[in-house]
Structure formats: C-alpha cells, structure tokens
Amino acid sequence: MTITKERNVFEKASKEEIYNKLVEIFGENNVSQKPVDLYPYSYDMTESDPHMPDFVVIPENVYQLVKLVNFANTNKVPIVPYISGNNVGGLTIPEYGGIIVDFGKKMNKILHINENMMYALLEPGVTFGQLQKYLENNYPHLRYSYPFAPPYAGVVGNAILSGMNNLSCKLGSMGDSINGLEVITADGEIARIGSCFYGEKEADLDSWWSRYPMPDLMGLFINWQGMTGLVTKCAVQLWPNPPITKTFLAVVFGLTDIAPVMREIGRTEVVDDISAVSIEVIKMTVNLPEPIKLPGEPDFAALFPISAKTENLFNAKKEILEKTIEELRDKGIKVLLVDVDEFSKLFNLRVRCYLDLPAALLSLVEYSGLTWFGSYAPTHKLEELIPKVNRLFLNYNVPPFIYMKIMKHSHYGIFRPIIRYKKSSEEEKIHKLLTEITEVCIDGGCIPYKAPIWMTEKLRKKVNPGWLNLLEKVKKWMDPNNIFNPGRWNT
Numbered sequence: 494m495t496i497t498k499e500r501n502v503f504e505k506a507s508k509e510e511i512y513n514k515l516v517e518i519f520g521e522n523n524v525s526q527k528p529v530d531l532y533p534y535s536y537d538m539t540e541s542d543p544h545m546p547d548f549v550v551i552p553e554n555v556y557q558l559v560k561l562v563n564f565a566n567t568n569k570v571p572i573v574p575y576i577s578g579n580n581v582g583g584l585t586i587p588e589y590g591g592i593i594v595d596f597g598k599k600m601n602k603i604l605h606i607n608e609n610m611m612y613a614l615l616e617p618g619v620t621f622g623q624l625q626k627y628l629e630n631n632y633p634h635l636r637y638s639y640p641f642a643p644p645y646a647g648v649v650g651n652a653i654l655s656g657m658n659n660l661s662c663k664l665g666s667m668g669d670s671i672n673g674l675e676v677i678t679a680d681g682e683i684a685r686i687g688s689c690f691y692g693e694k695e696a697d698l699d700s701w702w703s704r705y706p707m708p709d710l711m712g713l714f715i716n717w718q719g720m721t722g723l724v725t726k727c728a729v730q731l732w733p734n735p736p737i738t739k740t741f742l743a744v745v746f747g748l749t750d751i752a753p754v755m756r757e758i759g760r761t762e763v764v765d766d767i768s769a770v771s772i773e774v775i776k777m778t779v780n781l782p783e784p785i786k787l788p789g790e791p792d793f794a795a796l797f798p799i800s801a802k803t804e805n806l807f808n809a810k811k812e813i814l815e816k817t818i819e820e821l822r823d824k825g826i827k828v829l830l831v832d833v834d835e836f837s838k839l840f841n842l843r844v845r846c847y848l849d850l851p852a853a854l855l856s857l858v859e860y861s862g863l864t865w866f867g868s869y870a871p872t873h874k875l876e877e878l879i880p881k882v883n884r885l886f887l888n889y890n891v892p893p894f895i896y897m898k899i900m901k902h903s904h905y906g907i908f909r910p911i912i913r914y915k916k917s918s919e920e921e922k923i924h925k926l927l928t929e930i931t932e933v934c935i936d937g938g939c940i941p942y943k944a945p946i947w948m949t950e951k952l953r954k955k956v957n958p959g960w961l962n963l964l965e966k967v968k969k970w971m972d973p974n975n976i977f978n979p980g981r982w983n984t
C-alpha cells in the first residue's frame with residue numbers, strides 16, 4: 494500500500510492564521526478544526542489508508558470559494574473537494590491533510606431546470622435522491638439516470654467521475670451528459686465552460702444547453718478527482734420520462750455465456766440499460782449473507798429495463814428483445830427471460846431496490862467495508878476476464894461478486910468485481926484479493942475509474958509515457974502549487 498506522505502501544511506502560515514482566515518471567509522459556524530468534526534472525512538468504506546484533514550469548511554457561495562482558493566494557493570495549503578465521500582476509491586481522503594471543502598451541506602441547490610432543452614443546472618452538493626424527488630414533484634415528464642449508489646450520493650460527483658447509471662446502455666458514461674461547468678482555477682478565476690460561456694459575469698440560466706463546439710476544456714475537470722480546480726456549477730442532461738417502463742431479467746447458465754447475451758442485447762438499441770451480476774449476488778440480495786453457487790444453478794442474471802411512450806412501441810421493443818434471446822438460444826446459449834416485476838414478488842423489498850433507483854442496495858452497503866475494481870472494459874475480453882476473476886474469489890474463499898454493464902449499445906462495457914467485507918478483521922486479506930484482481934484485469938485491458946492511489950501507482954507503470962508526461966504537465970500548469978486534492982494519481 495502507498496505510505497501516507499506528510500506535507501507541511503503550515504509552511505507559510507500558522508495553523509492559527511489559517512483558522513482565522515477560514516473563519517473570516519466562511520463564518521465561525523462553517524469552519525471546524527475539532528477532531529470530532531474532522532474524523533468522518535479521514536476514511537471511507539474502502540481499505541485506502543486513512544488520513545485526517547486539518548480543517549473542514551462549509552461553503553455557501555462561489556465568492557467565498559474564490560477567496561479560499563486565493564488564500565490556499567498563496568500559502569500552499571491543500572484543498573480537498575468533498576460531496577458525500579461515496580466514490581469507493583478513497584478519493585476524498587486528504588492524503589496530505591489541509592482543508593476539506595464540504596459542498597454537500599449548503600451548496601446543494603437545484604438552480605434551474607430547462608424543460609425545453611432538457612437539462613438541470615446543479616450546485617455540486619445535489620444528491621440523487623434530491624434530484625429524483627424534485628423531478629418527480631415538478632417535472633414528472635423528465636428523468637435523470639441513476640447509479641446503484643445510495644440516494645445520498647452526489648449527482649455532480651458521479652458525472653465528473655464518468656459514472657455509469659441506469660440509462661448508460663443508451664447514453665454511455667455520465668461524463669458525456671455534462672452540458673456545462675462553472676469552475677474556479679488555482680489563480681482564483683471563475684471560468685464557465687460550454688454554451689454558457691457567453692457573458693462577462695453571470696450566464697443566462699437558459700444558456701447551459703451544449704458542451705460543443707468550442708475547444709473542449711471540460712476534459713480538464715472530468716476524471717481528475719478534484720485535482721485541477723473546484724466545480725461550482727454543473728449542467729447535466731435530462732431525458733423524457735416515458736410512461737411505460739418494464740424490466741426483464743435474463744438468467745444465464747454457463748460462466749461466460751453472459752458476455753454474448755449482454756453484447757447482443759446491447760446492440761439491439763431497445764434497452765435503456767444492461768447490468769449483470771453473478772448469481773451469488775442474487776443470493777446476497779435475497780438475504781443469504783455468504784452464499785455459494787450450487788451445481789446446476791445459473792451463473793449470472795442480467796437486468797434489461799425497457800421504456801416506451803406507447804404500448805405499440807413497448808411491444809415492438811419487447812419483441813426485438815425476445816427474438817434476440819431466441820437467436821442466442823439457437824446458438825446453444827442457455828438463457829431464460831423472466832418478467833422481473835413478477836419475480837420480485839416472490840422475495841422481499843431488497844430485490845425491488847435494484848429496480849427502483851436511486852436506492853440503498855443492502856447487499857452493497859450492509860457491511861462496514863466495500864471495495865472494488867471498477868473499470869471500463871473491452872467487452873470482447875469478458876469471456877477471458879470472468880473465469881479468471883471468479884477463480885481468484887474462490888481461491889480466497891470470498892463469494893464472487895462480479896458486476897458488469899454494457900455501455901452505449903455495446904461500444905464498451907463495465908467490469909467491476911466487488912468485495913464487501915468486515916473492516917475490523919478482513920482488510921488485509923481483502924486487499925490482497927483486490928490487488929490480484931486488479932493485476933489480472935489491467936492485463937486484460939480494463940481501465941480502472943475512480944482509481945485509488947495504490948491502483949494509479951500500478952497504472953503509471955503500464956501506461957504510455959507520453960500520456961503520463963502530458964498528465965503531469967497539465968496538472969502542473971493547472972495547479973502549480975499542488976493545492977487541489979494532492980496525492981491523487983501519485984502527484
């Protein structure tokens with residue numbers, strides 16, 4: 494594991510001076526340096542090394558943040574942006590201490606919904622549960638795309654980390670659904686990126702409708718894990734909310750046959766999403782804590798939500814789905830298609846959580862520890878990856894929890910072996926297992942997303958040196974004093 498490096502946060506200003514400045518900017522009630530307030534920010538659910546911040550601040554507006562960035566940049570004090578810390582990669586653990594900027598408490602307003610061009614303009618702290626409720630109450634004809642993350646996780650955090658959600662078979666990465674960003678750069682400048690770039694001071698609320706066609710500066714902030722600046726506004730695309738939605742469940746026998754099933758259904762262009770889990774996960778979902786697969790049982794199950802504006806359209810999509818399953822069966826693949834709404838009635842509410850997102854999926858959050866190798870994956874390699882990773886789980890006597898997704902109608906996929914564990918007793922074993930899984934998957938071409946520091950350390954040895962040098966150059970140029978979430982990507 495990467496050893497936590499110390500950095501002298503108080504090189505240029507004393508702790509007292511920094512505290513007083515923070516109180517001047519944010520007010521006494523919105524600043525703390527008490528260990529009891531700092532502790533929750535020092536760790537997450539993963540096995541990433543914990544580290545305490547020195548301060549936490551709760552911002553209310555962009556002008557406070559400009560003052561903060563100017564001060565931190567002059568005095569070389571780290572700033573770690575934080576929404577709810579649910580990234581499952583230790584990404585908000587302040588590797589070098591410094592100031593946690595907690596957007597989740599007060600910068601959490603839904604600033605505008607443009608019904609016509611279908612987008613929502615959000616402050617960084619808006620959660621999935623909040624957005625879903627707001628749309629349901631005020632704009633029921635519009636929908637957003639939700640991950641398997643809890644309802645209290647952040648929408649903007651998910652989008653700027655290229656999340657994959659329940660419309661991703663159509664949309665691909667959620668990073669692609671960002672229309673515009675407002676950001677504060679290291680020199681304290683406020684920049685607006687996207688079609689909102691007209692206007693000197695404020696942007697028209699209705700001008701956040703497109704990311705292109707100017708040079709795409711958004712890439713300077715997407716997937717950078719808060720290392721290049723502070724996002725203070727983000728516009729995300731919304732989609733029509735069709736009145737008819739139904740989810741089908743495919744049960745697949747044979748460890749690798751799930752791969753062609755997912756790819757072929759993805760290519761039909763009729764499903765909103767495809768997510769598959771190993772059968773052990775289904776057993777966890779129906780409340781078997783440490784399940785094993787018995788001989789003759791299916792290996793994987795996949796969810797296929799379909800939505801349509803009319804019955805005719807729905808039936809046409811369903812027909813295509815059923816025909817594709819038939820064709821797969823003709824090729825010798827053992828797959829059954831089930832109406833999951835009926836199937837879920839046999840079990841308890843834990844199954845429905847997977848269908849009615851956003852929700853706290855108990856099989857993911859009921860243990861004290863949760864970690865994963867979350868990756869973008871080449872879908873033609875899934876047949877290789879599944880048995881190798883399955884074997885590693887079994888070697889460690891851990892139930893295989895493999896989660897996969899098809900993105901953008903089979904252009905690429907997600908391969909995510911997940912491990913839930915007891916933090917107090919299993920951390921070392923689980924980290925060893927995850928390290929082996931990581932090595933197999935990287936060798937198989939997978940690219941970890943939301944990668945923790947120990948994983949980026951491995952990646953740095955594998956990637957093209959030109960890419961790495963460019964990354965370093967951009968980081969240095971964007972953040973010469975290394976104040977923004979220092980340590981990520983081993984910077």
Ligand SMILES: Cc1cc2nc3c(=O)[nH]c(=O)nc-3n(C[C@H](O)[C@H](O)[C@H](O)COP(=O)(O)OP(=O)(O)OC[C@H]3O[C@@H](n4cnc5c(N)ncnc54)[C@H](O)[C@@H]3O)c2cc1C
Nearest residue numbers: 574576577578579580640641642647650656657718719724
């Ligand atoms: C049980 C569980 C299941 C999950 N399932 C999925 C899933 O199916 N699909 C999926 O995509 N994700 C999934 N996730 C991850 C989750 O969706 C996202 O990572 C999360 O929404 C990010 O929001 P957050 O509030 O946790 O952000 P945080 O963890 O607080 O921050 C995320 C990153 O963004 C940076 N950051 C935060 N705010 C700013 C800002 N204002 N400016 C610049 N940088 C900033 C942080 O420093 C950090 O690096 C899951 C998480 C859990 C716990």
